[in-house]
Amino acid sequence: MLKIDGLDKLTRQLEEASRAFKSLDGEIAQVSIVPGDEASVQTAIREMEAAIDRKAAPYRGNPLVDSVVKQLKETYRDDLIQRGRG
Secondary structure, eight states, X not given: OOOOTTHHHHHHHHHHHHHHHHHXXXXXXXXXXXXXXXXXXXXXXXXXXXXXXXXXXXXXXXXXXXXXXXXXXXXHHHHHHHHHHO
């Protein structure tokens, strides 16, 4: 019988990633921004990143999830900065 090394690990990672993506789908957090107020923008970014981290925490260390978490944070950070500019 042919055994493919790493297939079990990949299957587990894909299953975890699926659960993580479901938890990150939809509303992640509600944050407030005052346009032109850099402090409120930075606070909103920290709150959003913390909310993402909380939802993804059970899957930390899964490279598929970690990659998406990083991208989500960047996307939300950029969006919050834009909204803060008014």
